[in-house]
Amino acid sequence: MNSLIAMIPSVLMIVSPILITAIGGMISERAGVVNIALEGLMGIGAFTAATVHYFLEPSTQLSVPIALSAGLAAGLVFSLIHALASVTLNADQVISGTGINLLSIGATAFLAQIIFKMERTAPFRLGMMPGLWGIYPTAWIALVIVLISWFILYKRPFGMRLRACGEHPQAAASAGINVRKMRYIAVMISGALAGLAGGCLVLTQTIQYTIYTINGAGFIALAAVSFGRWLPKGVAGASLLFGTAVALAIYMVNIQSLRFLPSEFFSVMPYIITLITLILFSGKEYAPRAAGQPYERSGS
Amino acid sequence: MKKNTTSFIYKALASDAYVSIFVVILGFLLGTILVVIVGKNPAGMYQAMLQTLTGLDITRGVWNSRYIGEWLTASVPLILCGLSMGFAARTGLFNIGAEGQYIMGLTVAQFVALYFPAVPFLHWLVALLAAGLAGALWGGIVGWMKAKFSVSEVVATIMLNYIAFFFSRWASMQIPGANTYKTPNFPETARLSSPLLEMLTNGSRLNRGLWVALFCVLIYWFVIEKTKLGFELRATGLNKEAARYAGIKVTRSVTTSMLFAGMFAGLAGAAVALGSFNYGRVLAGYDNYGFNGIAVALVGNSTAGGTLASGLLFGMLASAQPLMQSRQIPKEITWIISGLVVVLISLRAGVKMFLDWRARKLAKELKEANHE
Numbered sequence: 001m002n003s004l005i006a007m008i009p010s011v012l013m014i015v016s017p018i019l020i021t022a023i024g025g026m027i028s029e030r031a032g033v034v035n036i037a038l039e040g041l042m043g044i045g046a047f048t049a050a051t052v053h054y055f056l057e058p059s060t061q062l063s064v065p066i067a068l069s070a071g072l073a074a075g076l077v078f079s080l081i082h083a084l085a086s087v088t089l090n091a092d093q094v095i096s097g098t099g100i101n102l103l104s105i106g107a108t109a110f111l112a113q114i115i116f117k118m119e120r121t122a123p124f125r126l127g128m129m130p131g132l133w134g135i136y137p138t139a140w141i142a143l144v145i146v147l148i149s150w151f152i153l154y155k156r157p158f159g160m161r162l163r164a165c166g167e168h169p170q171a172a173a174s175a176g177i178n179v180r181k182m183r184y185i186a187v188m189i190s191g192a193l194a195g196l197a198g199g200c201l202v203l204t205q206t207i208q209y210t211i212y213t214i215n216g217a218g219f220i221a222l223a224a225v226s227f228g229r230w231l232p233k234g235v236a237g238a239s240l241l242f243g244t245a246v247a248l249a250i251y252m253v254n255i256q257s258l259r260f261l262p263s264e265f266f267s268v269m270p271y272i273i274t275l276i277t278l279i280l281f282s283g284k285e286y287a288p289r290a291a292g293q294p295y296e297r298s299g300s
Numbered sequence: 301m302k303k304n305t306t307s308f309i310y311k312a313l314a315s316d317a318y319v320s321i322f323v324v325i326l327g328f329l330l331g332t333i334l335v336v337i338v339g340k341n342p343a344g345m346y347q348a349m350l351q352t353l354t355g356l357d358i359t360r361g362v363w364n365s366r367y368i369g370e371w372l373t374a375s376v377p378l379i380l381c382g383l384s385m386g387f388a389a390r391t392g393l394f395n396i397g398a399e400g401q402y403i404m405g406l407t408v409a410q411f412v413a414l415y416f417p418a419v420p421f422l423h424w425l426v427a428l429l430a431a432g433l434a435g436a437l438w439g440g441i442v443g444w445m446k447a448k449f450s451v452s453e454v455v456a457t458i459m460l461n462y463i464a465f466f467f468s469r470w471a472s473m474q475i476p477g478a479n480t481y482k483t484p485n486f487p488e489t490a491r492l493s494s495p496l497l498e499m500l501t502n503g504s505r506l507n508r509g510l511w512v513a514l515f516c517v518l519i520y521w522f523v524i525e526k527t528k529l530g531f532e533l534r535a536t537g538l539n540k541e542a543a544r545y546a547g548i549k550v551t552r553s554v555t556t557s558m559l560f561a562g563m564f565a566g567l568a569g570a571a572v573a574l575g576s577f578n579y580g581r582v583l584a585g586y587d588n589y590g591f592n593g594i595a596v597a598l599v600g601n602s603t604a605g606g607t608l609a610s611g612l613l614f615g616m617l618a619s620a621q622p623l624m625q626s627r628q629i630p631k632e633i634t635w636i637i638s639g640l641v642v643v644l645i646s647l648r649a650g651v652k653m654f655l656d657w658r659a660r661k662l663a664k665e666l667k668e669a670n671h672e
Binding site for chain 1: 334338394396445449451452454455456458459460462463466467469470473585591592594595598630632633634635636637638639640641642643644645646647648650653
């Protein structure tokens with residue numbers, strides 16, 4: 001039991017980036033744009049944060065927050081490609097997302113070769129420091145983001161408009177909402193959050209960026225969005241569950257009673273759970289109705 | 301004369317094949333610009349590509365056919381995974397799951413290679429067929445879930461990719477004598493290696509997988525273009541409701557299509573496992589052939605010939621990587637080019653919007669001219 005409690009900070013460390021990314025993915029899909037580029041956007045954020053932190057670490061105390069902000073900004077800028085393609089040019093959202101995922105691996109490794117003369121960033125000395133109870137500040141960042149997202153989506157007119165764009169864009173447009181603008185904002189939020197999450201991941205879990213750093217965290221976040229039924233509390237719960245499974249796969253060697261199971265058992269849990277729930281919930285319409293569909297202005 | 305060129309451009313934009321060629325050229329152009337921006341000489345990039353395609357090292361004036369062999373070897377799984385993605389796309393499905401189907405094929409091929417009696421010819425043939433079957437089942441599950449429970453194939457295949465990956469790792473490590481990265485060697489009879497092809501290409505790893513890929517291109521073309529089944533699948537892809545109205549069993553089309561798609565990816569797994577290795581691998585990560593297959597099919601417009609050609613193109617990019625690195629060009633430029641090509645392909649809808657806009661404008665002008 002003690003070992004389980006001792007694991008809580010590690011679990012939260014792994015959950016936080018998944019949760020932050022999943023909230024962004026949820027916002028994007030709520031506005032009607034499926035963003036399977038989350039994985040790639042996390043990679044961009046992680047690369048940027050790791051690089052900035054490496055160079056600023058010796059000279060300033062504020063290196064970590066600056067690196068996180070840089071990761072956030074990089075994710076936001078990169079997500080503009082997805083927004084431009086899928087919102088302005090009516091591109092197939094899945095194809096443009098796939099393209100960004102491919103591009104992300106290439107671009108980060110390419111830049112690492114240019115900047116560091118190797119396929120990964122040079123290791124930084126110290127990442128983010130854990131705070132109270134050994135918990136990394138990323139957990140608090142994630143918590144704040146969940147609360148803000150819930151407040152804006154459900155308590156502000158802006159959130160209602162955003163959700164309308166994902167349910168029935170034509171109706172939203174006839175009520176005077178600029179659907180394209182809302183979708184742009186939503187995609188940019190998801191890009192910014194994925195970039196921030198990538199930064200959180202690299203600064204807490206490792207000491208450098210490689211193309212294997214993200215290792216599916218973005219896809220787990222994508223799964224958490226549908227398992228969490230596109231609701232902030234659901235997505236938070238799903239991320240917590242999936243993050244715990246990932247943490248167990250890594251730390252199970254420390255837990256006597258679980259050692260008989262292969263670590264792959266825990267690694268695979270998020271995906272099996274999501275798959276089963278997709279079948280169980282089939283027929284019930286939880287997904288935003290217009291998610292994945294380009295919005296074409298009729299009669300123009 | 302100017303009018304002719306512009307009208308040619310508009311006609312070309314309306315043709316899928318020309319758009320693909322245009323997009324690939326644009327991708328290469330952007331890649332070249334990037335290489336120049338970071339202060340490298342793009343000539344090295346193109347020399348590496350030329351050497352991959354022809355075996356000719358232009359800087360030293362040496363010719364070695366091994367490079368051609370390696371290029372074709374790299375293209376085989378890409379062509380097969382492209383066929384996988386393309387077959388599903390023709391039925392209106394987005395198969396991100398080729399990676400998982402590839403892994404299942406690879407894993408099963410390795411098991412057959414290790415446990416089936418070492419009978420010449422039969423050994424690799426059984427391994428190949430079993431891998432195709434395993435891939436087909438893994439794809440078929442998705443089709444069945446889509447048809448029966450209307451589960452989105454995009455999310456389902458992403459999940460099944462990871463499930464296949466972790467299953468493969470776990471299963472391969474159960475084999476006696478396996479460690480965390482490889483199993484014991486399997487007998488020579490399981491391998492796809494072909495002395496003739498090796499001799500022709502100066503000892504490259506080129507193997508019978510090449511014939512498998514070419515044979516699959518033929519099957520793909522025949523099923524899609526020449527059979528009633530293919531017609532039903534295409535009709536489902538073009539307009540589901542109309543197909544249903546015409547009496548086509550849409551749900552069955554979806555499952556059948558995913559069975560075929562999975563089979564192609566499963567064969568790709570076998571081609572890599574039995575062609576390029578003589579031991580079973582415990583995968584440490586994705587091989588990414590499945591994901592690159594998406595790019596292959598998109599550029600090839602999901603036609604048999606187009607997929608073959610674009611598979612060879614992406615195979616060339618992959619195979620040229622070490623040659624670029626040795627010329628001080630970061631090899632990741634090839635991934636950037638692939639990514640750019642996919643993003644640009646996704647803009648096809650934008651090209652169509654532009655053509656529609658232009659058609660409307662022309663119609664309006666015509667109307668006004670008639671009024672005068």
